[in-house]
Amino acid sequence: MTSSAVAHRITRTGILIALMLFAIVPLLSMFSTALAAPGSTPVGLSWPSDPHWHNFVDAWSAANFVALFRSSTLIVLGVVPGTVAMATAAGYALAQLKVPFGKAIYGLLLVGLTLPFEALITPLYYDLRSMGLLGTRAAIILPLIGLLMPFGVFWMRAHFLGAEPALTEAAKVDGAGPWQTFCRIHLPLATSAWSALSVLFFLASWNQYLLPLVLVDDPTKRTVAGGLGAFQGQHGTDIVLLCAGSLLIILPSLLIFLVFQRNFVKALMQGAVK
Template sequence: MTASGLAHRVTRTGILLALMLFAVVPLLSMFTTALAAPGSTPQGLSWPSDPHWHNFVDAWSAANFVALFRSSTLIVLGVVPATVAMATGAGYALAQLNVPFGKAIYGLLLVGLTLPFEALITPLYYDLRSMGLLGTRLAIVLPLIGLLMPFGVFWMRAHFLGTEPALTEAAKVDGANTWQTFRRIHLPLATSAWSALSVLFFLASWNQYLLPLVLVDDPTKRTVAGGLGAFQGQYGTDIVLLCAGSLLIILPSLVIFLIFQRNFVKALMQGAVK
């Protein structure tokens, strides 16, 4: 290996280690803080001499995480499958089919990417109240589907634009119609793209804080992140319990990401269909 190649490798490794430490150190700090004595204020990153593992049990009970996890699961199940299915179909149509006004539709979706959630809270509140949905989980599920769709269509359209046109032509020669070409050819090849999108939408739904806090009064019908607002208000001075509760909220997201990280990285790196 040449000197320049070795230097490049060392630099790349150093950057990756720095990024890893940037992500891991805060989690380690939260973990050691969560094991400190209740009511204390630990300083820095240090392992407590007497770890209090029961802090996680206390945080679980105090924040009523059983109800919050159930509510978050129902919200995720209502948002992710529907949004991924619609975004995949719409992305395929805009990329592979001659949709009337397809460019205009795509332009409107791009505009949707620029709209922050905060700007839509007030009209959403009054619209959902007029429909009698305010205070229900549908008040979270339906807006999330609409708010996540622009990114989902953008993501899937980019994937289908990179597919080989010869695959579609070969399917047509074999007598496949549009639906059969999509279901039997393009959808299986897009597994990495839509599974990675599912992970992103899971994280967005599971960690959604603002919509549940504004649109749902009952804390047990919010997401776990929305419930953390009430938990923090009640135990605002107990840093130990706050860290324990935060780690309990983060844990499912970490598990899901670790399980599907290969598909996620593959979708990001995929440039063409071989």
């Protein structure tokens, strides 16, 4: 191995370690703070001499996490399956089928990628109020479906554009129609893409903060991240309890990512190769 290759490996390893520390140190700091004595204000990153594990139980009870986790689960189930299914079908149609005005439709979807949630929150509020949905979970689910669709279609279209044309031609020779070709050939081959998209949509729905905070008054109907706003208002001065509650919110997202990380990385690598 040449000296330049060794230097390149050392540099790459150093950058990876720095990025890892950049991501892990804040979590370790939150974890050590969550184990400190209740009501205290820990400074820096230090392991407490007497860890107070019951702080997590206190945060769970104080924030009513049972209701928040139930509400977040209902919102995720209302958003992720349907949005992934629609985005996958739309991405396949725009990539593989001759859809009338397909380029114009795709251009409009790309415009949707440029619109931030903050710019849409005011018209969404008045629209949902006029429909009588304000204060319900539908006020979170329906806007999230619309806001996530542009990225979902963009993600799945990029995957289907790289699909092997010979597979579609072979299916046509065998007498398969567009729907059969999609369901029996392209959809199974796109498992990594749509499963990675499901993880991204889960994270976006589970960690959604702004929409639940503005559109739903009842904290028990919000997501856990949205419910954290009410929890912070009540216990904002209790740093220990706040860190414990934040870690409880992060835990499901971390577990989901760890379980599906292989599919996620595989989808990213496929996109890079294509």
